[in-house]
Amino acid sequence: xxxxxxAPTPPPxxxxxxxxxxxxxxxxxxxxxxxxxxxxxxxxFVGPLVIxxxxxxxxxxxxxxxxxxxVDNYVHILSESYWIPFxxxxxxxxxxxxxxxxxxxxxxxxxxxIFGRWAAPVMLLxxxxxxxxxxVRLFGxxxxxxxxxxxxxxxxxxxxxxxxxxxxxxxxxxxxxxxYVYLPYTLFPTTLGLSLxxxxxxxxxxxxxxxxxxxxxxxxxxxxxxxxxxGSLLTFVLAVGAISEAKLLGGANxxxxxxxxxxxxxxxxxxxxxxxxxxxxIAITGILVIFIMRRxxxxxxxxxx
Amino acid sequence: xxxxxxxxxxxxxxPIRNAGPTRRNVLKGMGAGAVALGAGMGLPRMAAADERxxxxxxxxxxxxxxxxxxxxxxxxxxxxxxxHTSDPDSVNKLRAGQTKIWDIIxxxxxxxxxxxxxxxxxxxxxxxxxxxxxxKMLPMFKAPYKWAMSLDEQHLLGVCQRVDTFDFVVNTDVIxxxxxxxxxxxxxxxxxxxxxxxxxxxxxxxxxxxxMGAGLHPFKMKTDDQVDKFEATARAWINGAKLISDxxxxxxLALINGEIDMYFGGGTYSISAARMDGLxxxxxxxxxxxxxxxxxxxxxxELNSVVNNPTLHSKAFDWMEYILQPDTxxxxxxxxxxxxxxxxxxxxxxxxxxxxxxxxSFQWDEFDYRIEHAVEYDVVPxxxxxxxxxxxxxxxxx
Numbered sequence: 121x122x123x124x125x126x127a128p129t130p131p132p133x134x135x136x137x138x139x140x141x142x143x144x145x146x147x148x149x150x151x152x153x154x155x156x157x158x159x160x161x162x163x164x165f166v167g168p169l170v171i172x173x174x175x176x177x178x179x180x181x182x183x184x185x186x187x188x189x190x191v192d193n194y195v196h197i198l199s200e201s202y203w204i205p206f207x208x209x210x211x212x213x214x215x216x217x218x219x220x221x222x223x224x225x226x227x228x229x230x231x232x233x234i235f236g237r238w239a240a241p242v243m244l245l246x247x248x249x250x251x252x253x254x255x256v257r258l259f260g261x262x263x264x265x266x267x268x269x270x271x272x273x274x275x276x277x278x279x280x281x282x283x284x285x286x287x288x289x290x291x292x293x294x295x296x297x298x299x300y301v302y303l304p305y306t307l308f309p310t311t312l313g314l315s316l317x318x319x320x321x322x323x324x325x326x327x328x329x330x331x332x333x334x335x336x337x338x339x340x341x342x343x344x345x346x347x348x349x350x351g352s353l354l355t356f357v358l359a360v361g362a363i364s365e366a367k368l369l370g371g372a373n374x375x376x377x378x379x380x381x382x383x384x385x386x387x388x389x390x391x392x393x394x395x396x397x398x399x400x401x402i403a404i405t406g407i408l409v410i411f412i413m414r415r416x417x418x419x420x421x422x423x424x425x
Numbered sequence: 426x427x428x429x430x431x432x433x434x435x436x437x438x439x440p441i442r443n444a445g446p447t448r449r450n451v452l453k454g455m456g457a458g459a460v461a462l463g464a465g466m467g468l469p470r471m472a473a474a475d476e477r478x479x480x481x482x483x484x485x486x487x488x489x490x491x492x493x494x495x496x497x498x499x500x501x502x503x504x505x506x507x508x509h510t511s512d513p514d515s516v517n518k519l520r521a522g523q524t525k526i527w528d529i530i531x532x533x534x535x536x537x538x539x540x541x542x543x544x545x546x547x548x549x550x551x552x553x554x555x556x557x558x559x560x561k562m563l564p565m566f567k568a569p570y571k572w573a574m575s576l577d578e579q580h581l582l583g584v585c586q587r588v589d590t591f592d593f594v595v596n597t598d599v600i601x602x603x604x605x606x607x608x609x610x611x612x613x614x615x616x617x618x619x620x621x622x623x624x625x626x627x628x629x630x631x632x633x634x635x636x637m638g639a640g641l642h643p644f645k646m647k648t649d650d651q652v653d654k655f656e657a658t659a660r661a662w663i664n665g666a667k668l669i670s671d672x673x674x675x676x677x678l679a680l681i682n683g684e685i686d687m688y689f690g691g692g693t694y695s696i697s698a699a700r701m702d703g704l705x706x707x708x709x710x711x712x713x714x715x716x717x718x719x720x721x722x723x724x725x726x727e728l729n730s731v732v733n734n735p736t737l738h739s740k741a742f743d744w745m746e747y748i749l750q751p752d753t754x755x756x757x758x759x760x761x762x763x764x765x766x767x768x769x770x771x772x773x774x775x776x777x778x779x780x781x782x783x784x785x786s787f788q789w790d791e792f793d794y795r796i797e798h799a800v801e802y803d804v805v806p807x808x809x810x811x812x813x814x815x816x817x818x819x820x821x822x823x
Contacts, residue, residue: 268682371668375820387628
């Protein structure tokens with residue numbers, strides 16, 4: 121017994137080096153199976169981003185990777201009035217998300233709980249506009265809101281004898297266009313989120329004395345929240361990059377971020393500055409997305425928990 | 426050697442232009458593959474003679490199916506194309522190495538003479554073959570025509586076709602054409618017109634027009650004081666505009682429906698289709714006077730040149746001759762809903778092809794007046810500086 125206790129402890133097993141660990145990880149069947157997709161992803165998605173990032177550190181108006189690296193483009197963005205397009209884009213995107221949530225929550229509730237067999241036809245009606253190009257749909261709105269012979273102004277003139285005047289070229293009209301275009305991206309994830317709320321839990325809460333507000337706040341909203349957050353996130357990211365609404369319905373009276381980037385890549389022929397504005401927009405959006413994703417429990421959303 | 430040339434041609438063909446996996450494209454791809462394989466295996470040379478499509482970087486005048494199909498029928502060669510975003514954008518594409526892709530480039534007048542020829546991006550045309558065509562054009566194009574020649578006047582760099590001026594447009598139900606001509610660019614300086622005009626956002630043209638409005642010659646280098654003047658005008662005009670759009674259909678609709686009474690830049694290029702539809706109250710105005718050598722209008726001339734492509738298409742020069750034929754000239758002048766004057770209108774055979782309505786759509790009766798009162802389009806020497814001011818004014822629009 122004593123001999124057992126006195127026996128020297130065996131030497132620790134040699135720890136694999138960093139390189140060996142990486143080698144083991146790379147030999148995993150999962151990684152090997154995923155590698156074609158990973159390569160495609162790196163070439164098709166990460167590659168262009170790296171090029172844009174590289175361009176953003178080149179001197180102004182250069183068209184190839186030559187010349188000294190510089191941060192002048194970023195300094196230029198911070199010292200000039202580029203904050204205005206950023207405020208417009210992020211402000212309009214936030215307002216769009218808020219409006220879309222206000223509209224989509226009751227509609228989603230109806231689709232998930234009330235419409236029954238009518239839910240599918242209603243859903244179809246909401247999906248059909250997505251088959252038509254965004255620009256065509258916005259041009260339709262342009263024709264509706266135009267002064268004089270526009271559909272709305274012409275109709276009110278013919279039917280009631282008054283002209284609505286101009287309804288275009290204002291931030292309000294841009295917001296209306298953005299809500300119209302991006303509503304489905306909030307609506308469908310919200311509907312999915314609300315359809316995951318078990319009826320039993322709401323009934324149980326009700327049986328235990330919770331009122332409608334308490335059921336909404338304590339049961340329905342927390343369970344539906346991942347869907348709502350995903351819808352909001354999707355809408356926000358798309359809306360930050362929106363350009364057509366401001367150009368067509370807003371008469372370019374405000375310049376959004378995508379428009380500022382477009383200026384630099386086309387008529388200015390200043391690819392490095394355009395790249396730097398793009399990287400700024402990506403960085404700000406990325407930070408916001410990471411912040412929201414940290415609050416999102418994907419396992420719970422996908423029913424794995 | 427032949428095999429190597431063929432493989433280079435295949436490599437240099439731009440996949441973007443072969444849009445989509447259509448049955449024809451798939452068959453063509455299989456054909457190209459067979460040719461490449463055949464070349465490698467020593468099949469008869471005839472198989473390798475099936476050349477790629479002629480590749481053209483162009484404005485909209487040359488993409489009309491009547492123009493493209495006519496060439497294919499006549500020369501058994503397909504034509505692929507890409508439309509410009511702007512003149513400098515396309516010049517930069519060639520600078521970035523796309524001379525390997527394109528055979529033909531169609532740009533406004535200054536670029537061939539001042540940029541592309543000195544930078545070896547285009548090749549010269551045979552003067553004996555092409556100058557006789559210039560002699561048949563409008564008198565302004567009499568050979569040797571300045572914008573078609575190199576700076577040393579020794580080399581012919583292209584052939585001309587579409588031509589006009591680009592200035593501003595009024596609704597004659599509200600503002601008479603005569604008033605527009607008399608007042609010129611001061612119409613936009615008038616505070617009473619604030620909120621009553623739009624800007625067609627062809628940015629490089631807007632810079633030139635704002636120079637005119639500031640009393641500056643757009644194509645001469647400006648002093649700091651003159652740049653300050655430009656900035657004041659740019660900010661006043663942008664802040665006073667009711668709408669800014671790069672879509673001339675949208676801006677014409679705004680003009681027709683009373684949202685605005687006039688817009689710049691504009692011209693027959695932007696209104697001829699609407700005028701053809703009967704909207705004769707849309708009118709292209711060239712001021713009677715202005716700061717550019719006493720002129721207020723700007724005259725553009727499109728020039729077609731052959732790219733210095735190391736594997737140039739064998740039919741590239743034939744294309745140049747093809748577009749100057751009477752039928753093709755008419756098709757180019759009425760292409761895709763853009764009705765515009767062409768240099769060949771001096772040829773009675775070409776003139777006879779245009780109907781009275783078509784001629785009226787591009788205000789043909791006033792063409793000589795417009796050219797006489799316009800300075801020829803050129804490169805704006807301080808464009809980058811002015812453009813930065815212009816975009817800042819757009820961002821900060823009040």
